[in-house]
Amino acid sequence: MKAGRFWAWVVFALGAAYFFIPLIATVEFSMRMRRGVYSFDAYKVVLGDARFQATFGYSVLAAVFTIILGVLIVVPAAYWIRLRLPQLRPVVEFITLLPLVIPAIVIVFGYIRMYGSNSPLPFLATDTGTNALLVIGYATLALPYMYRAVDTGLRTIDVRTLTEAAQILGAGWGTIITRVILPNVLIAVLSGAFLTFAIVIGEFTMASLLNRPAFGPYLQNIGANRAYEPAALAIIAFAITWGCMSLIQILSRFAPKSANRPN
């Protein structure tokens, strides 16, 4: 074995250890609920908890709506900027970065002031309105990731020529976006969707301050009051994340083939 390859394996082993040791330790701890033997009791408690099911279901639903909203906003916007307004790209990139700079707590306080029950747009006056505002807030938080993922996808195709080819064949904007552009950036959209899902599932600040029964506040609550269940929850959350990634990989196999991704 060459020296270079040996050190490459050493670095890989160190990286893997850094990643896996805490994970293994958490798994090991989560299985110690029953004294003296390993068991899945903590998992049974967590999965059997009605609040877990309710909050997790709520967050999954919020994530789905956030992804739909994000795709509806970001795909046409990023497409239009590439096609007609390339000079606006730096401005839009700056705007999409703002959620990384402005803390979620500032955004949510802004929402509370702007959309309180006395405002002209009283989102917070009803549960549905508050849920909608939470989804809008999540879409804002996910904007930097979704925009970059979609923009990177658009960079791999000749947006202008494909658009013109579709136009000259009689297609309108709806057909062009749904049948030409979106299928060719589907993998990028899925990446953005996955990132959005991961952000929404674990988000605490917005859900907590808007008083929504989401998974983030539940995680925090369990973590503050229990010993083994938080470890089990962490592993469950981790499994869900990896499950999502695997799903995206599987879905991408069924995604339309493109000249840019021949295999």
Add this chain to the structure above:
Amino acid sequence: MADPFLSIQHVRKSFGATTVVEDFNLDVERGEFVSFLGPSGCGKTTVLRMVAGFEEPSAGKIVVGGKDITTLKPNQRNVGMVFQAYALFPNLTVAQNIGFGLKVAGMSKADIDARVAEMLGIIKLPQMADRYPYQLSGGQQQRIALARAIAPKPKLLLLDEPLSALDAKVRVSLREEIRSIQKKLGITTIFVTHDQEEALSISDRIAVMYGGKAEQVGTPFEIYNRPATKFVANFVGTLNVLEGTVTDAASGKVRVNSEEVLLKGKLNGSKSGDTLSLALRPEAISLGRQPGRDSSLSGEISEVHFLGSVIRVRVGIGGNTVSLDTFNSPATPPPAVGEKAEISFSSSDMLVLH
């Protein structure tokens, strides 16, 4: 031309302060194949894009089949277009690509399938229906792009340098195929190219463009043999340009180097003493005095290139150099550099460039 199918009338296009097309006029008959030929930046693609609807003219109008389409959107024009970069939809199979325009038009699946099969037959790729664009060669992709463009039976076919991304051999075979399909379908076609050989070989007429204007519109024969401007003469084909001085305008005498050439009726109002640029195609010049050639000039052989069947000879005549080709003959050795030589030509073949 009594009733042109496509009429481009006084079209101008400016981007900010830059005018890229100036007062462009062209009438095209139904079923005609017209090429826009010119160097990069001459405005040929911009005119094509205005016909397609991707650019709106700053002035003028475009009429197709008697209908003013100047302000119509591209998807309302019923025009087919083939792009330089193929522009096949990567996510669709060959059959889906060809059927795209038909599906958009709302045709039934059975009709689409039948038309797609017909198109695949026309472009001689019937076995490719289920392939994806990435599985095809450049030439095959461009043939699919052609099939996709003509599948919806457009009124007009626009070809935007469709061959320039292909290698030389494929380019020649595909241009012949394009021409044959165009003739078979009788579709009015505009072909943009910067390759003069392409334009000369397949066009009914050529519009040679320069600086946003059509310098000359004519058949390939006219463009090559009777170029209207100095630019056209220089751009199309190889040209030997000689400087001459009018010695007797009335009788058409022009002095080239120290010899006189008679150019009756070609001086177009030039006065005695005027300097002229005179041009000759290499194939119009012979080495030595030849019967039927009424003019000759003396010089010295400056270069000889043996190319197999052809020998390319350059002859220095005063400050000018004339290039000509002679056929190789095994019995006659090629001329030597430094030899005195005489070239002969017909004065009727000489072009006076304005």
